[in-house]
Amino acid sequence: MGSGNGSNPLVRIERGNGIAVITLSDPEKGNALSVGMAEALLRRVDDAANDSAIRSVLLTAEGRFFCVGGDVRSIGAAGEDVGALLDRITAPLHSAIEMLLYMDKPLVVAVNGPVAGGGLGLAAAGDIVLASDTAHFSMAYAGIGFSPDGAATWLLPRLIGLRRTQELAYTNRRLTSVEAATLGLVTRSVPNADLRCEAREMAEQLARGPLGAFAATRRLLLSSDCASPHAQMELEARSVRAQATGMEGLEGVSAFLEKRQPKFRVAAMPDEPADGPIGN
Known part of the structure; x- marks a missing residue:
């Protein structure tokens, strides 16, 4: 190091x-x-x-x-x-x-x-x-x-x-x-x-947000300058279908219909930092 x-x-x-x-x-x-x-x-x-x-x-x-x-x-x-x-x-x-x-x-x-x-x-x-x-x-x-x-x-x-x-x-x-x-x-x-x-x-x-959706969005935005509108929309269609049928999409829609905050984190995270406090 x-x-x-x-x-x-x-x-x-x-x-x-x-x-x-x-x-x-x-x-x-x-x-x-x-x-x-x-x-x-x-x-x-x-x-x-x-x-x-x-x-x-x-x-x-x-x-x-x-x-x-x-x-x-x-x-x-x-x-x-x-x-x-x-x-x-x-x-x-x-x-x-x-x-x-x-x-x-x-x-x-x-x-x-x-x-x-x-x-x-x-x-x-x-x-x-x-x-x-x-x-x-x-x-x-x-x-x-x-x-x-x-x-x-x-x-x-x-x-x-x-x-x-x-x-x-x-x-x-x-x-x-x-x-x-x-x-x-x-x-x-x-x-x-x-x-x-x-x-x-x-x-x-x-x-606290939908990590899978964020990752998919990042990939779509990175590809947007080199794809045609048709090709980009094909990517979008496949991506949104995958999200909608996955755990995040199911939880997000359920939370919306039930008028509550979605819980996207599928595993509990530790409350205390592993390597010390965040920031100065």
């Missing part, structure tokens, strides 16, 4: 009440994406994605920044080995983002501060993205002569459109938290003091 200072992990995970909270934890370096950070992130995401007790994931960061992007000092010091170094960063980072996008559980992202470069893809990958009013967003790549990574060129055109993405990529224009919400890069901007509480409440709400 990579570490920040002494034995402190670069990425923490805390589990409790069906939620996994993954926290980038190298605040002194702005949670920069070093090799160690990217590898630790992948391990933690894999832990959460493959834990059957986890029903939703909350991704956030410690300190003033959410993620400043790549560790430019390390990149600059790599000299002729910079290509190999970038491979060692992007391979686990991209695997982690892909897992976050395709896992069968919803993802909430709490953006606690400024975001740049590869951190932008991490922030944008959430199903629900809450951004502190102290946060701001920039692609930053052009400033050091790089092209984007971290799924930014796939996520941003889908979220805010090609024209806006081109402007951000070529000019490095910085978006405030409110602007990011207005454009659709994040779900909403919230006061910094309320961020952790609202993000946790959202993750808990999703953890």
Whole structure:
């Protein structure tokens, strides 16, 4: 396990009440994406994605920044080995983002501060993205002569459109938290003091929801840009039929007709976290 200072992990995970909270934890370096950070992130995401007790994931960061992007000092010091170094960063980072996008559980992202470069893809990958009013967003790549990574060129055109993405990529224009919400890069901007509480409440709400339906919805949304309307509706028809005949659909309809709240969690979850309290 990579570490920040002494034995402190670069990425923490805390589990409790069906939620996994993954926290980038190298605040002194702005949670920069070093090799160690990217590898630790992948391990933690894999832990959460493959834990059957986890029903939703909350991704956030410690300190003033959410993620400043790549560790430019390390990149600059790599000299002729910079290509190999970038491979060692992007391979686990991209695997982690892909897992976050395709896992069968919803993802909430709490953006606690400024975001740049590869951190932008991490922030944008959430199903629900809450951004502190102290946060701001920039692609930053052009400033050091790089092209984007971290799924930014796939996520941003889908979220805010090609024209806006081109402007951000070529000019490095910085978006405030409110602007990011207005454009659709994040779900909403919230006061910094309320961020952790609202993000946790959202993750808990999703953890109580129909996990199978959420997973099916995620798959449908990911396929929607490359399928024809006919093909997408075929996928929708098969998916809704499977949900309607499954335990979640049967419970949901019964609860609606009986005018009660549905109980989608088929197994009792522990009340106490396995690895300590959630959040800070």
